[in-house]
Amino acid sequence: MYVVRMIRRGWLPSTACGWILFIAIACLSTGSKANAYDGLVEKKVFEIPSYTTAGAHVIKTVRMGYETYGKLNQDGNNAILIPPFFGGTSHAAGKYTPADSLPGYWDGIIGPGRPLDTERFFVISTDGLVNPNTKDGITVSSGPASTNHDTGKPYCMTFPTISIRDFVDVQKALIDHLGVKRIYAVIGLSMGGMQAFEWAAAYPEMVDRIIPVVAIAQCNAFEIGIIDSWVASIMLDPHWNGGNYYAREAPIEGVKMSMKVVILQTRHSDWANKVFERKWASSDKDPAKSMENRYSVQKFLDETSSKLATQYDANHVIYQLRAIQLFSVGGKDSLAEGLKKIKAKVLMLPARNDLLFPLADSSEIRNLLMKQGNQVNFFELEGPLGHMTGITGISQATDVIARFLSN
Amino acid sequence: MYVVRMIRRGWLPSTACGWILFIAIACLSTGSKANAYDGLVEKKVFEIPSYTTAGAHVIKTVRMGYETYGKLNQDGNNAILIPPFFGGTSHAAGKYTPADSLPGYWDGIIGPGRPLDTERFFVISTDGLVNPNTKDGITVSSGPASTNHDTGKPYCMTFPTISIRDFVDVQKALIDHLGVKRIYAVIGLSMGGMQAFEWAAAYPEMVDRIIPVVAIAQCNAFEIGIIDSWVASIMLDPHWNGGNYYAREAPIEGVKMSMKVVILQTRHSDWANKVFERKWASSDKDPAKSMENRYSVQKFLDETSSKLATQYDANHVIYQLRAIQLFSVGGKDSLAEGLKKIKAKVLMLPARNDLLFPLADSSEIRNLLMKQGNQVNFFELEGPLGHMTGITGISQATDVIARFLSN
Numbered sequence: 082m083y084v085v086r087m088i089r090r091g092w093l094p095s096t097a098c099g100w101i102l103f104i105a106i107a108c109l110s111t112g113s114k115a116n117a118y119d120g121l122v123e124k125k126v127f128e129i130p131s132y133t134t135a136g137a138h139v140i141k142t143v144r145m146g147y148e149t150y151g152k153l154n155q156d157g158n159n160a161i162l163i164p165p166f167f168g169g170t171s172h173a174a175g176k177y178t179p180a181d182s183l184p185g186y187w188d189g190i191i192g193p194g195r196p197l198d199t200e201r202f203f204v205i206s207t208d209g210l211v212n213p214n215t216k217d218g219i220t221v222s223s224g225p226a227s228t229n230h231d232t233g234k235p236y237c238m239t240f241p242t243i244s245i246r247d248f249v250d251v252q253k254a255l256i257d258h259l260g261v262k263r264i265y266a267v268i269g270l271s272m273g274g275m276q277a278f279e280w281a282a283a284y285p286e287m288v289d290r291i292i293p294v295v296a297i298a299q300c301n302a303f304e305i306g307i308i309d310s311w312v313a314s315i316m317l318d319p320h321w322n323g324g325n326y327y328a329r330e331a332p333i334e335g336v337k338m339s340m341k342v343v344i345l346q347t348r349h350s351d352w353a354n355k356v357f358e359r360k361w362a363s364s365d366k367d368p369a370k371s372m373e374n375r376y377s378v379q380k381f382l383d384e385t386s387s388k389l390a391t392q393y394d395a396n397h398v399i400y401q402l403r404a405i406q407l408f409s410v411g412g413k414d415s416l417a418e419g420l421k422k423i424k425a426k427v428l429m430l431p432a433r434n435d436l437l438f439p440l441a442d443s444s445e446i447r448n449l450l451m452k453q454g455n456q457v458n459f460f461e462l463e464g465p466l467g468h469m470t471g472i473t474g475i476s477q478a479t480d481v482i483a484r485f486l487s488n
Numbered sequence: 489m490y491v492v493r494m495i496r497r498g499w500l501p502s503t504a505c506g507w508i509l510f511i512a513i514a515c516l517s518t519g520s521k522a523n524a525y526d527g528l529v530e531k532k533v534f535e536i537p538s539y540t541t542a543g544a545h546v547i548k549t550v551r552m553g554y555e556t557y558g559k560l561n562q563d564g565n566n567a568i569l570i571p572p573f574f575g576g577t578s579h580a581a582g583k584y585t586p587a588d589s590l591p592g593y594w595d596g597i598i599g600p601g602r603p604l605d606t607e608r609f610f611v612i613s614t615d616g617l618v619n620p621n622t623k624d625g626i627t628v629s630s631g632p633a634s635t636n637h638d639t640g641k642p643y644c645m646t647f648p649t650i651s652i653r654d655f656v657d658v659q660k661a662l663i664d665h666l667g668v669k670r671i672y673a674v675i676g677l678s679m680g681g682m683q684a685f686e687w688a689a690a691y692p693e694m695v696d697r698i699i700p701v702v703a704i705a706q707c708n709a710f711e712i713g714i715i716d717s718w719v720a721s722i723m724l725d726p727h728w729n730g731g732n733y734y735a736r737e738a739p740i741e742g743v744k745m746s747m748k749v750v751i752l753q754t755r756h757s758d759w760a761n762k763v764f765e766r767k768w769a770s771s772d773k774d775p776a777k778s779m780e781n782r783y784s785v786q787k788f789l790d791e792t793s794s795k796l797a798t799q800y801d802a803n804h805v806i807y808q809l810r811a812i813q814l815f816s817v818g819g820k821d822s823l824a825e826g827l828k829k830i831k832a833k834v835l836m837l838p839a840r841n842d843l844l845f846p847l848a849d850s851s852e853i854r855n856l857l858m859k860q861g862n863q864v865n866f867f868e869l870e871g872p873l874g875h876m877t878g879i880t881g882i883s884q885a886t887d888v889i890a891r892f893l894s895n
Contacts, residue, residue, distance in 0.1 A: 135776075136777060242776055242777065242778065242779065301757060301761045301766070302757075302761045302763070302764040302765055302784070302785040303755075303759075303761060303785075304757070305766070306748075306752050306760055309748065309782075309785070309786045310752065313748060314721060314724070314745055317721070317725065317741055317742065317745050318724065334724055335724065338717070338721055338724050341713075341716065341720060342749060345710070345713050345714055345717065348710075349710070350709075350711075350846070352710075353708070353709040353710035354708045354709045357709040357712075358708075359706075359708070359709060359821065368810070368813065368814060369543055369651060369814050370543060370649065372645060372806070372810060375716075376709070376712045376813065378709040378710075378712050378713045378716070379712065379713065379716045382713055382716055399779070406783065407775060407776050409766065414766065436843075439757070
């Protein structure tokens with residue numbers, strides 16, 4: 082039923098799917114170690130000939146890229162799963178080639194002797210579905226840009242709605258295929274952390290531990306609204322054309338606009354005020370003199386959002402964002418009811434100054450889980466980068482994660 | 489030199505310039521009294537034949553609407569000035585006609601026996617410059633939509649950049665014309681509060697008191713970035729056409745997109761989660777089934793931003809937002825240096841859960857002012873509406889304002 086193809090990526094240029102979001106602030110990173118996961122990693126592809134979504138739509142030939150670090154043990158119970166974050170890929174650790182400028186996004190906590198110890202654990206990281214990075218030639222992820230074999234054309238907006246539960250179920254098919262019997266832990270960042278919650282609610286008997294990092298268990302009305310504005314920018318671009326742009330110019334400006342808001346919302350004023358102050362983009366171009374003259378922070382936003390806009394597929398962005406809006410753990414309207422399905426031990430790693438998923442969201446989840454009797458550890462990441470601290474500040478939790486995984 | 493024309497507005501339909509932002513949440517208002525300022529109010533127009541901006545550009549025939557409540561005393565020292573907030577107008581109190589559905593936005597604190605007691609004070613509220621509401625037929629405010637008499641066409645983007653200092657200086661010309669000798673107090677909301685700070689720094693010998701409500705004294709890098717994203721949405725709309733749209737279709741979709749983000753950023757999740765929860769816009773249209781099906785909060789955002797988009801002039805929105813970005817009190821790079829010019833007594837009314845101008849911004853200003861010896865009162869408005877609490881929650885400060893104005 083399942084087909085796995087290996088793709089050798091040695092010929093590919095140095096790449097950093099998703100990472101471009103973070104390059105500009107790498108200097109502020111508070112600990113991610115520069116040395117990569119030992120050994121090169123390769124992207125593999127998992128394929129399902131026919132997949133039925135949670136919404137009961139059938140998709141023929143669902144494909145999903147993934148990477149593994151370490152080896153599965155004989156009992157099939159040492160697997161740690163890393164679902165993708167919004168805009169990110171499976172590339173959590175190591176390098177594809179020695180020439181890559183950056184390792185995977187959580188390289189600092191993955192590898193021999195690190196919390197996700199690859200001498201001990203079999204770590205699986207996936208591209209998920211409707212991944213925005215498919216244009217990079219490395220990321221593999223079915224979605225609106227995929228060819229609908231019934232028509233020979235891209236699905237565009239006829240691709241069915243994808244939910245966080247769909248992410249989980251395709252990953253479930255993958256780990257079944259790989260021979261995993263129990264999941265030692267699911268650790269995920271942001272949308273990846275939502276998948277961690279959903280894994281524990283959907284397969285409570287199979288998941289021993291979850292580590293949601295800067296994540297929520299239900300998208301509330303305000304967050305639905307914020308995401309609506311991200312999507313609306315893309316749809317405002319006439320090149321989006323109802324999602325039908327694969328044979329023509331892509332809606333780069335719309336995605337760029339959207340990413341500007343994403344970049345700010347996933348950071349914090351402490352970062353912006355420290356890095357840019359009120360400096361001008363050019364010392365001879367006073368913003369008071371002309372509308373075209375910019376502040377330094379505007380230049381950064383223009384450049385960073387432009388890079389992301391070129392890199393991302395607009396429809397895939399829209400589909401991932403809808404999956405986040407739809408998310409309510411365990412498929413229940415009530416957060417408390419959804420969380421009741423979870424039996425796993427939980428380590429929550431929120432960021433103290435997260436503007437996207439405020440600390441209060443995480444505190445509410447913790448309290449509900451504790452009331453119902455779950456073992457919950459709660460550790461706040463600190464730093465000027467708000468939501469992004471889930472990447473840049475993860476090494477603050479090195480010992481906490483290691484201890485959680487040793488019990 | 490100055491020409492004042494009275495415009496009778498009895499024939500105008502019930503209107504609510506700026507208010508439309510707030511109608512949808514009026515039910516949550518925590519105290520603004522329904523009864524209007526006693527007596528009808530009328531819009532007046534102040535005109536300067538030639539005005540030179542802070543950036544040394546000459547504008548011929550600058551016009552600005554204003555309203556007054558109460559009477560100037562013989563010594564000319566009982567004036568309270570209310571500069572406009574972003575997107576708002578001079579309509580702070582009373583009604584234009586008995587049939588108006590809503591009074592001015594701060595009606596609850598203006599009138600006989602109220603803190604801004606019109607038996608005692610001469611209250612002046614202005615439309616300011618580059619006001620986005622000029623299409624309403626009531627608001628009067630020179631800007632890109634005004635006719636450049638040298639060309640006979642609208643200025644569009646050739647209108648010079650306007651700063652908060654320009655707002656202040658045109659208001660200064662108005663009060664000089666009205667015979668005001670000293671300003672008893674300047675009270676302003678958000679961008680109006682920035683003008684209050686700037687008034688006290690620009691004319692320290694003339695201003696006795698300021699009451700900045702949910703305001704900042706310097707636009708920091710993060711806030712510059714947020715505002716950049718608001719402006720970028722408008723410019724993304726092809727109908728914006730470089731600001732040249734007065735003889736054609738206006739960029740309604742771009743302004744709508746921009747206002748979606750404004751509406752969220754000036755509110756708080758406590759409001760959204762209480763009012764909308766995760767309810768669907770239509771009970772038979774599950775957002776999981778189709779991208780076109782929406783949540784209730786999305787419907788609200790669509791409808792409210794559409795109304796604002798129809799009402800606002802896009803270029804005027806862009807110009808007011810640039811004025812905010814440019815703002816640094818006293819024209820100094822350093823916040824501390826700028827504040828040093830201020831001699832007035834200060835009452836700051838920040839909102840505790842303001843997401844646009846966080847409480848920490850206000851605390852920093854307070855500390856700097858106190859260190860340099862100013863008398864500063866600081867009172868936090870509370871409520872689920874974040875920044876908007878400056879309007880909906882102003883009655884929480886009724887006694888505090890009254891006491892501040894009695895000393």
